[in-house]
Amino acid sequence: MAVPEDPPVRVRIAPSPTGFAHLGTASTALYNVLFARQTAGTFVLRIDDTDMERNRPEYEALIYESLRWLALDWDEGPDKGGPHAPYRQSERVDIYREEAARLIKEGHAYRCYCTPEELEAERRQAQAEKRAYKYSRRCLTNPPEGRSVFAVRFQVPGGEIRFTDMVRGEMRFDADLIGDFIIVKSDGYPTYQFASPVDDARMEITHVIRGEEHLSNTPYQLMLVDALGYPRPQAYAHMPLILARDGAKMSKRKHPELNLAIYREQGYLPEALLNYLALLGWNPGTEQEIFSFDELLQSFSFDRVQHGGARFDWEKLNWINGEYIRRLSDDELARRVQPFVSQLDADTIRRAVPALKTRLHKLADAVGYLDYLWTDPPAPSLDEETSLRVRAAADALKPVAWEPEPIESALEKAVLESGVSKGRFYNPLRDVLTGKKVALPIHYAFALLPKDKALSRLERAA
């Protein structure tokens, strides 16, 4: 894609630390990283913390943590530094102030003394007259006297704004429809609409890859870039939004899947999440579903990105995660399961893995299969006949070496001698041993529990 005389590719994400780290941030970061690695470019992390009301440093830490967990590492950022430091917008306010002053001086922006109430009234008026609202430019033509609190507004030049979107092709917007907008708030901080293009320009960002919600913002930012005299980014890529299951926009309260932390907590493998995210809104044009990161690097391209939003689907994620779990080596799976069953020693976990592997959709599922190892199940009441068989099982197991294979053959023999079906014989045993209807295969269930404990559970019940 890059032609020799093009400057080296630089891309960025600019998440806002106003809450937990978002799924959308991971998705956008993935596409940025893919493009950066494909072009031997640089991936920049910039923290967009100009909303003084909602920013918190601990939220910034969550962003780092989540991106690192996903192995979406950045080349430049607040914690790493780089040639365009600082990378935190709150530390760049001098730059925005200078740029705003320059715009005012050159007649591209002006101070606006209107109060929120006055603006609200203007808006309502327009609505009542069924007019599209545009700021009246009162403060440009006839500013009120004697006020000191002001915001800075950009004087929109109008005209047609065109740009290239790598997903959607050539875009055009009619800027005559856009009213003069605020670029510096009355608290002195820049708005997103201002800080973002200024930083993109000064950080020499060549390709802006971001969510579709910014598509309509692009003409605002391009006008600013032009007025400031910076070169425009070469291209944009507006990626489809991730929607909730019901097709609505995700909300923090109703949609836990928005929070990146829960994927780690529930035992989704980061590489599986990335695979799923890549497939939400993009497809390779082949029937391949499982992609290593390197394979994604090979096949990803913006011209195969979907134009419409995609709904998030736990079922498909679960399937992909299960595929990844099954492809892990036994040792690796044991290592990854470990934090979820911290009650158990490494050896027990390792021995459970062969039986566990095909049964997990996510690592946290291991708890349900293994918790009988550290909690005593209630002893069920058994009828006479069943008790007899449980006792027979206990007797058969007493002399046996405590490994799945010998346990299995001893039990098979006991089944034969009992004259009942395997199901009739095994179901009560499973219940007594684990307290559950669903468990690992019975010989594993036995072998994982220390022999004396297993036998005493049988004897206690019979």
Added chain:
RNA sequence: GGCCCGUUCGUCUAGUGGACCAGGACGCCGGCCUUUCAAGCCGGAGAUCACGGGUUCGAAUCCCGUACGGGCUACCA
């Protein structure tokens, strides 16, 4: 309200004028395997291609309109 983006099985999608009475994946249903649950294998149901016009010998694919969904229109990002 205005502007922008979108609309193919429940979901993610393939499809760029004839090979499509629409293919794959997840999920669902049935079977095999089986001590439970999975995994695996085999098979199945499931889409009047949002709707209405047009262009064309021929349209899911091109054009127009409508409906629906989403985004932006904030001194949020």
